[in-house]
């Protein structure tokens with residue numbers, strides 16, 4: 016135990032000088048520290064970093080292995096959109112790592128009570144949310160792009176014996192870049208859901224339900240209403256950027272879809288910011 | 297300086313803070329005292345801008361908390377010590393707080409050393425004992441060298457050495473001219489720590505005065521007297537307008553509203569024999585319990601009493617019955633029950 | 646006085662305790678787990694959500710399909726309308742995973758597990774008491790979901806001239822099976838939760854096992870799919886709430902064989918959870 020006389024630890028230089036509001040750069044650094052200092056970040060990201068490229072090897076490997084026995088229908092499917100074949104399963108799985116992490120980034124502040132420390136340090140709550148959003152989205156985006164390209168090249172190599180997939184051909188590049196963009200936006204989207212629901216289990220359930228179930232079953236709704244709901248559901252819209260063939264129920268182009276996903280995210284972000292300011296921490 | 301002005305906070309049907317006003321002056325330790333559920337923590341959260349007041353305001357250096365630039369450089373707070381991410385190390389917990397305020401990394405090590413957590417700086421906080429968490433919370437509060445400290449029950453879970461340490465720490469910081477608001481539900485703890493008291497019960501202000509004044513006002517003027525002529529003495533006491541209460545002992549009563557010399561002189565004047573004449577200094581704890589008893593949220597039954605007891609336990613000091621709440625506010629304050637008694641603020645000393 | 650029997654003791658006025666019967670028994674453990682689970686908001690919410698979401702989606706789905714189908718009554722009758730009527734189970738299973746997970750992981754998140762194990766140091770008692778309570782609650786809620794979904798669904802199909810009732814071929818088994826399937830999802834998550842002690846991780850693993858593995862297998866060559874597909878938890882367990890046992894690729898299990906395979910996954914998870922619960926420091 017330190018002796019009492021050391022109480023007066025050195026006064027901070029420039030204290031009380033009023034250096035203006037905690038500037039945004041500092042909040043970014045602090046949020047980065049938070050993100051890198053808990054294990055769930057690593058666990059979640061490892062899921063993406065390992066699973067995504069692994070399946071981008073496995074699926075092409077299995078297909079190549081069976082290429083000569085496969086019926087023309089399945090071959091045509093692969094040939095129509097080889098990139099989607101390479102990255103499809105990997106991203107279907109990898110996205111859960113990102114989504115769970117996104118939810119935890121915000122909801123665990125509430126479940127641990129740490130939100131109080133956070134808000135004491137930056138009482139301008141919207142700035143805090145903005146800093147968190149920037150740091151986490153950038154991280155997910157960078158990792159997403161790297162992993163997408165790595166996954167693509169792995170798949171490309173694995174397919175080599177039976178078909179050539181050229182990054183420059185058709186919409187291939189857009190699909191690969193799009194995979195990273197999709198993961199980045201999904202990260203922010205999930206984080207916002209975490210901020211709205213504030214309960215890790217509840218928010219994860221919500222995001223997973225949306226990704227796995229709701230996004231699929233709304234296409235069962237008959238008529239034009241079903242087509243609109245299916246197309247404008249945030250994750251369906253966002254995933255349009257990952258393929259060059261969408262079902263006839265899908266009404267948007269790839270970039271329109273991504274814009275819709277971004278629009279949803281922005282809308283919910285504003286709602287989350289408003290609630291963050293209004294609700295007791 | 298902290299100013300709390302007519303603060304109200306309701307959670308649904310519960311009124312946690314009820315028209316509370318007081319100020320906390322620099323250069324001294326202000327004890328924020330009240331039984332469990334009195335609204336101390338809520339008031340602190342309102343001061344810190346964590347919760348939104350239903351009405352009223354709380355200002356720090358004349359500003360709402362959220363308008364403070366680099367707030368941790370102005371105010372250090374310890375709320376629930378457990379409210380940290382258990383998976384993060386103590387060092388990293390302090391580091392991100394430091395980074396928001398532009399506090400150098402070196403200082404994180406220094407405060408960890410100060411609170412004695414150096415050896416576990418790189419351990420995840422999940423395994424910390426309550427006392428260790430408390431020390432981490434104190435480290436966070438001191439991190440950015442704040443001029444104001446708000447500590448919610450800081451001695452919770454600390455070992456005796458830790459309690460003495462935090463008490464000395466607060467005194468030293470107050471002596472440097474910092475403002476310190478520290479809550480507790482223990483009067484005795486506050487009596488040896490605080491210079492000034494703000495007492496709340498059920499969210500309402502009960503007293504706002506220097507500790508010395510509180511002691512003088514609430515723990516004097518009761519005398520135990522033993523006499524073979526008890527009945528005659530009772531009559532004489534009643535004539536003077538003083539009160540007799542049973543002492544719980546054979547042949548003795550407690551007289552309130554007077555002092556030992558006065559009572560001795562009365563007995564001499566009447567020619568009464570006294571076998572004992574002892575001033576009763578009721579403990580501060582009793583005074584505090586008495587003060588908040590009527591408003592206590594979680595009234596306890598006295599040990600050994602099968603029925604809830606409204607009457608004070610015989611043999612204990614009780615204030616004169618004709619003098620309800622009004623006696624518990626500082627001189628110059630309007631009577632309690634008016635909703636918001638102004639405290640006897642002595643403006644520092 | 647060796648025991649405190651004096652009525653004037655400090656705790657006078659409280660209900661006198663019955664004589665201590667030795668060790669805290671299984672009955673007490675059961676009762677306390679029941680109290681714990683019903684007094685927590687998140688459990689009650691989760692179960693309410695399971696019912697509302699599942700029955701709601703079943704209702705909407707059947708209404709939509711029945712009112713837009715172009716198939717004749719005879720064609721419809723050849724479909725597995727019983728399973729289709731309980732369509733909401735697809736979502737409900739996820740919420741049941743959350744329930745099963747929270748039943749055990751929330752004790753770790755709050756540190757309450759220490760209190761539980763102080764009150765009842767025999768960990769197997771605590772584990773099995775929890776397990777029994779979770780099983781029973783999930784069963785009841787599961788059956789509510791399957792019966793409500795089915796009964797509402799029959800109404801929509803009746804407007805199309807298809808006569809469905811519990812006495813239809815295989816219907817009773819499938820409807821009871823719907824509840825059993827949901828129960829199994831909760832148990833699987835409970836076991837994983839006991840092993841991982843982390844809410845988010847447990848839900849993720851549950852989702853992976855019930856949903857995601859089928860996505861992967863879908864991309865495998867048909868010859869592999871034929872061998873693997875029917876063993877996947879959702880496919881094997883799915884048979885118990887179906888009246889027709891067919892698969893896109895290869896063959897499917899019968900109702901109870903499939904259910905047995907499905908329950909095997911839960912049992913493996915529960916055993917893993919048991920080991921961790923018994924061995925590791927709380």
Ligand SMILES: Nc1ncnc2c1ncn2[C@@H]1O[C@H](COP(=O)(O)OP(=O)(O)O)[C@@H](O)[C@H]1O
Pocket residue numbers: 307310311312330331332333334335336337338339
């Ligand atoms: N977030 C909340 N929601 C509902 N009631 C609350 C909340 N916080 C505090 N209360 C209630 O307000 C009252 C005061 O609580 P608190 O400020 O914690 O008291 P103290 O710190 O003096 O023990 C209590 O009755 C408590 O139950």
Ligand SMILES: [Mg+2]
Pocket residue numbers: 333336337338448
């Ligand atoms: Mg408190």
